[in-house]
Amino acid sequence: MNLIVEQTVNKNGYNIHFIPTKKFKTLTFVVKLKAPLKRETITKRALLQNVLREATKNYPGRTALQLKLDELYGSVLFVDGAKRGEEHVVSFRLEVANERYLPDKEAVTEEALQLLAEMIYEPYVEDNHFSEAIVKREKATLKQRIQAIRDDKIRYANRRLIDEMCKDEAFSIHVNGYEEDLDALTAENLYDYYLQMLQKDQLDIYVVGDMDIESMEKSIASAFKQEERASTKSSDRKESKQIDEPKEIIEQEPIQQAKLHIGYRTNTVYADDDYPALQVFNGLFGGFPSSKLFMNVREKNSLAYYASSQVESHKGLLFVFSGIAPEDYEQARDIIREQMTEMKAGNFSEQEMNEAKDMIIHSLRETMDHNHGLVELFYQQQLAGMNRSLEEVVDRISAVTKEDVIRVGERIEEDTLYLLTAQGGEINE
Amino acid sequence: MNKKTYTDIDEVIYSKRLDNGLSVFLMPRPEMEKAYAIFTTNYGSIDQKFVPIGESEAVTVPDGVAHFLEHKLFEKEDGDVFADFGKLGASANAFTSFTKTAYLFSATNHIEKNVEILLNFVQDPYFTEQTVEKEKGIIAQEINMYDDQPDWQSFMGTIKALFKNHPVNVDIAGTVDSIMKITKDDLYTCYNTFYHPENMTLFIIGNINAESLSQLIEENQAGKSFADMGEIKREFPDEPKEVAEKYLEINMPVSIPKCTVGIKESSSHLDKEAFLKKELLTTMILDHYFAKGGEFYQELYKEELIDGSFSFETNLDSSFGYTLIGGNTERPEDFAAKVKDLLRSTNEAEITDEAFRRMKKKKIGRILRAMNSLEYIANNFVDYHRHGINFFDVIPQIEALTTADVNEFLKKWINEDQLAVCTVKQA
Numbered sequence: 060m061n062l063i064v065e066q067t068v069n070k071n072g073y074n075i076h077f078i079p080t081k082k083f084k085t086l087t088f089v090v091k092l093k094a095p096l097k098r099e100t101i102t103k104r105a106l107l108q109n110v111l112r113e114a115t116k117n118y119p120g121r122t123a124l125q126l127k128l129d130e131l132y133g134s135v136l137f138v139d140g141a142k143r144g145e146e147h148v149v150s151f152r153l154e155v156a157n158e159r160y161l162p163d164k165e166a167v168t169e170e171a172l173q174l175l176a177e178m179i180y181e182p183y184v185e186d187n188h189f190s191e192a193i194v195k196r197e198k199a200t201l202k203q204r205i206q207a208i209r210d211d212k213i214r215y216a217n218r219r220l221i222d223e224m225c226k227d228e229a230f231s232i233h234v235n236g237y238e239e240d241l242d243a244l245t246a247e248n249l250y251d252y253y254l255q256m257l258q259k260d261q262l263d264i265y266v267v268g269d270m271d272i273e274s275m276e277k278s279i280a281s282a283f284k285q286e287e288r289a290s291t292k293s294s295d296r297k298e299s300k301q302i303d304e305p306k307e308i309i310e311q312e313p314i315q316q317a318k319l320h321i322g323y324r325t326n327t328v329y330a331d332d333d334y335p336a337l338q339v340f341n342g343l344f345g346g347f348p349s350s351k352l353f354m355n356v357r358e359k360n361s362l363a364y365y366a367s368s369q370v371e372s373h374k375g376l377l378f379v380f381s382g383i384a385p386e387d388y389e390q391a392r393d394i395i396r397e398q399m400t401e402m403k404a405g406n407f408s409e410q411e412m413n414e415a416k417d418m419i420i421h422s423l424r425e426t427m428d429h430n431h432g433l434v435e436l437f438y439q440q441q442l443a444g445m446n447r448s449l450e451e452v453v454d455r456i457s458a459v460t461k462e463d464v465i466r467v468g469e470r471i472e473e474d475t476l477y478l479l480t481a482q483g484g485e486i487n488e
Numbered sequence: 489m490n491k492k493t494y495t496d497i498d499e500v501i502y503s504k505r506l507d508n509g510l511s512v513f514l515m516p517r518p519e520m521e522k523a524y525a526i527f528t529t530n531y532g533s534i535d536q537k538f539v540p541i542g543e544s545e546a547v548t549v550p551d552g553v554a555h556f557l558e559h560k561l562f563e564k565e566d567g568d569v570f571a572d573f574g575k576l577g578a579s580a581n582a583f584t585s586f587t588k589t590a591y592l593f594s595a596t597n598h599i600e601k602n603v604e605i606l607l608n609f610v611q612d613p614y615f616t617e618q619t620v621e622k623e624k625g626i627i628a629q630e631i632n633m634y635d636d637q638p639d640w641q642s643f644m645g646t647i648k649a650l651f652k653n654h655p656v657n658v659d660i661a662g663t664v665d666s667i668m669k670i671t672k673d674d675l676y677t678c679y680n681t682f683y684h685p686e687n688m689t690l691f692i693i694g695n696i697n698a699e700s701l702s703q704l705i706e707e708n709q710a711g712k713s714f715a716d717m718g719e720i721k722r723e724f725p726d727e728p729k730e731v732a733e734k735y736l737e738i739n740m741p742v743s744i745p746k747c748t749v750g751i752k753e754s755s756s757h758l759d760k761e762a763f764l765k766k767e768l769l770t771t772m773i774l775d776h777y778f779a780k781g782g783e784f785y786q787e788l789y790k791e792e793l794i795d796g797s798f799s800f801e802t803n804l805d806s807s808f809g810y811t812l813i814g815g816n817t818e819r820p821e822d823f824a825a826k827v828k829d830l831l832r833s834t835n836e837a838e839i840t841d842e843a844f845r846r847m848k849k850k851k852i853g854r855i856l857r858a859m860n861s862l863e864y865i866a867n868n869f870v871d872y873h874r875h876g877i878n879f880f881d882v883i884p885q886i887e888a889l890t891t892a893d894v895n896e897f898l899k900k901w902i903n904e905d906q907l908a909v910c911t912v913k914q915a
Contacts (some may be wrong), residue, residue: 060713062521080519081519081862082517082519083860084497084498084856084857084859084860084861085856085857085860107493121780121781121786121789122781122782122783122786123781125779125780125781126781126846128781129846129847129849129850130723130846130849131853132814132849132850132852132856133849133850133851133852133853133854133857134853135854135857153858154855155853156852156856156857157856160496160497160498160856161852161853161856162496162852162883162887192852196789196792198788199792199795200795200796202794203720203744203796203797203816203818204795204797206743206744207743207744207795207797207816209743210638210742210743210744212636212640214636245886279592285778304680312741313741314636315635316629316632316633316635316636317829334812347574347579348570348574348579349570349571349574349575352493356627358568361622361625361626363629364626364629364630364633372891382633383629384629384632414574414575414577417576417577417597418574418577418579420577420596421577421579421594421595421596421597422579423580424521424522424596425521425522425579425594426520426598428520428521428694428862429860
C-alpha cells in the first residue's frame with residue numbers, strides 16, 4: 060500500500076493541510092470553522108451558513124455569484140454544518156476543474172480561490188449588518204428544513220433517540236438549530252455573531268488534488284489573511300454518564316413501518332487506544348451486511364428491511380437502526396439484544412473477525428478515493444488532536460485481537476431504546 | 489482487447505465483445521485504491537410484457553418481478569453471496585431501475601476473485617418455491633418503507649400523472665399484492681430471457697490490471713454455455729403524447745406539502761445523435777433556468793415558493809422520457825401555476841451567445857467533477873452504451889452545440905398537454 064500523505068503548514072491563526080494526489084480531475088478546497096456545540100449559538104451558526112452562501116461583497120446576490128461560478132467552468136461552492144462529537148463545524152467547500160483538462164487550459168483556480176475567501180471574509184454587508192431581505196428569506200428556508208426532518212422517519216427517529224438519550228448533554232443539540240430561536244435573529248445580531256465566529260473559531264484549510272504545493276501555499280496565504288489568535292482547545296472529555304436502568308421510549312405516528320433504534324454508550328472515543336477494537340466490534344455487530352444484526356434480524360427472521368449499527372467516534376456512542384413491522388417489535392428487540400450479548404461473550408470466530416477487519420480497511424481505503432472523504436479522514440485526526448498517517452490508521456485495525464474486541468465490548472452499555480411505531484397498534488408493555 | 493486513449497481527459501479504455509455476446513469494458517485507474525465493477529442487464533421494471541426466449545407468444549409477468557429477481561439472485565443453495573464478497577473484504581450491492589438491473593461491487597483487494605464471484609453468481613440462478621416465499625416478507629417491508637416516504641410517493645405520483653399506459657407508471661418494486669403472486673417460474677422465465685450475455689454489459693474501473701483481468705473474464709465466459717438468443721421482443725402499450733392526468737393529489741401525513749411539475753418528454757423517435765443532443769440540451773436548459781441563481785429559481789425563491797429541497801431531474805429513454813421539477817412548498821397551487829408559467833415562457837425565450845457559452849463551460853466542468861467518481865463513470869458509460877453512445881464523446885458533443893441549437897430546442901420544448909402536476913399533502 061502506498062497511501063496519500065498529508066502535509067500540514069501552520070500559518071498565523073490557521074493550518075493549511077495539503078493532500079496531494081492525482082486521483083481527481085478537480086482541485087478541492089475545504090475551509091473548516093470549528094466551535095463548541097452550544098444551545099445559544101447553534102441556530103445562528105445554522106442560519107449563517109446559508110446567509111454567507113447567498114452573496115458576497117463583489118457578487119451581491121445569488122445570481123451574480125452563480126454566474127461567476129458558472130463562468131469558472133461550473134465551479135461548485137457550498138457550505139454545510141455538522142456535529143462532530145460536541146463540536147460544531149461549518150465547512151465551506153469549493154471544487155474547481157483542474158485546468159489541465161479544460162478545452163482551452165483556462166486559468167480558473169486562482170479566481171475561484173479568491174471567491175471562496177471573499178465568501179468567508181467579505182460577505183455582502185449593508186451598514187454593518189447583513190441584508191435584511193436575505194436574512195428574512197433564509198430564516199424561512201431554515202425553518203422549513205427544521206420542520207422537514209419529521210417527514211424523514213429514519214432521521215427523525217434517530218434524532219428523537221438522541222434527544223432522549225443525551226438530554227442535558229451538548230450532543231443532543233440539533234445541528235439545524237431551533238425554530239423558536241428564529242424570531243429573535245436579525246440581520247444585525249447575526250452579523251455580530253459572524254464577526255465573533257471569525258475571531259474565535261478554529262480555522263483549518265484543506266486542499267486536495269494534483270497541485271504544486273509551494274505555489275498553492277502562496278495563493279492561499281494571499282487569499283486568507285487571518286488574524287492570529289489563541290488556538291482554542293477541543294472541549295475536554297466529559298465524564299461518562301452513569302446509566303442506572305436503560306430507558307425505553309415508545310411513540311406513535313401514522314406510519315406503516317416502525318423504526319426501532321437503540322443507543323449505547325461505548326465509553327471509547329476516537330483518541331483512545333481501543334478505538335480500532337471498537338470499529339471491529341461494530342463491524343461484527345452491525346456495520347455490514349455480513350454482520351450479526353443483518354444476518355439475524357433480516358436474513359434469518361425476515362423481520363426487517365434494514366438493520367445495522369454505527370459508531371459515533373468523538374462522543375463515544377453506538378446506534379442500532381432497524382425498520383420493522385410494528386407487530387414484530389418485541390421479537391426484533393430481543394434479537395438485537397441477543398446479538399449484543401453474543402458479541403460481549405466473544406461469540407464470533409477469528410475468521411469472522413478477520414473479515415470484519417478487511418471490510419473496515421476496505422471502506423477506509425474506499426473513502427480515500429473520495430475528495431471530501433479524504434478531507435474528513437484527516438480532519439478526524441485534527442479533531443482528536445492526533446497526527447497519524449493513513450498507513451498507521453490501517454495498521455492499527457489489522458492489529459486488533461479478539462481479546463481487544465471483547466474488552467471494548469465489556470464497556471458498552473445500553474442507554475436508551477426508542478421505538479417509533481404505527482398509530483393505534485397495540486403495544487403489549 | 490481494443491485499446492482507446494482519450495488524451496484530453498487522460499483516460500484509457502479497453503473493450504471487447506466476447507463470443508457469447510457479452511460486452512466488456514475495462515478502465516485502469518492505477519492511482520485509485522479501489523476497483524468498481526458493474527454487471528448490468530438491459531432489463532428493468534418496465535419489461536413486463538415480452539416473448540420469452542424459445543417461445544413465440546408474449547407473456548405478462550406480475551409487477552415487481554425484475555426487482556424481486558435482483559433480490560433472489562444473491563441467494564444460493566449454500567448461502568448468501570453477500571457473505572462471499574464480505575469474506576474477501578469487498579462490498580456488493582445491486583439495484584433495479586425502470587430499464588436496467590445492475591449488480592456491483594467495490595473492492596480494494598482480491599479484485600480478480602471478486603470479479604469471478606460477480607460473474608458466477610449472476611450467471612447461476614437458484615430459485616426455489618421456498619426461498620421465493622421467504623423473500624416476499626422482506627420485499628413487502630421494503631415496499632412499506634417506500635410507502636411511508638413522501639418523496640418517493642411524490643416521484644411516483646408524478647410519473648403516474650404523466651403516463652397513462654406505459655409500465656413506467658408502476659412502482660419499480662411492485663405492490664404488496666403483486667409480489668405475492670410472483671412464482672419461481674416467473675423468475676426463471678425472466679431470467680432466461682433477459683440475463684443472456686448478449687443483453688448484458690460488464691464494466692470494471694479502478695486499480696486493475698486490464699490484461700490479466702480480460703484473460704480471466706474470457707476464460708470464465710468460455711467455460712459456460714448459453715442458448716442462442718435472437719432479438720428480445722418486448723411489447724409496450726401505445727402511449728398518448730399527452731399526460732394521463734393534469735393533476736394528481738396524494739394525501740398522506742407530511743409537515744410541508746410537496747409539489748412536482750412533470751413534463752412528458754418525447755424521445756422515442758430519435759436516433760442516437762438526436763437523442764444525445766436532446767438530453768444535453770434539456771439538462772443544460774433546466775440547469776440554466778432552475779439551478780440556484782438561475783432566472784426561474786430566483787423568481788420562485790423570491791416569492792417564497794421553494795426551499796432547500798427544490799430539485800429537478802430528467803430521464804430520457806427509448807420508450808419514455810420525463811422531466812420533474814419540484815420540492816417542498818407551503819403553497820403548492822401557487823408553485824405549480826408559477827412553474828408552468830415559467831415553462832410556457834420558454835417558447836418565446838432567446839438564449840444569448842454569451843449565456844450559452846457559459847452554459848457549455850458549466851456543463852463541461854460539472855462532468856469533469858463528476859468523473860472524480862468511478863461509479864459515475866461506470867454507470868454513465870453503461871447507460872450511454874445502451875443507446876449506442878460513447879460516454880467519452882459527450883464533452884466534444886457539448887463543445888459542438890450552438891446557440892442556434894438551443895434556441896431551436898426551446899421553441900418546441902414545452903407543450904401544454906405534456907404538463908402534469910402532483911401534490912402530496914395532509915388530507
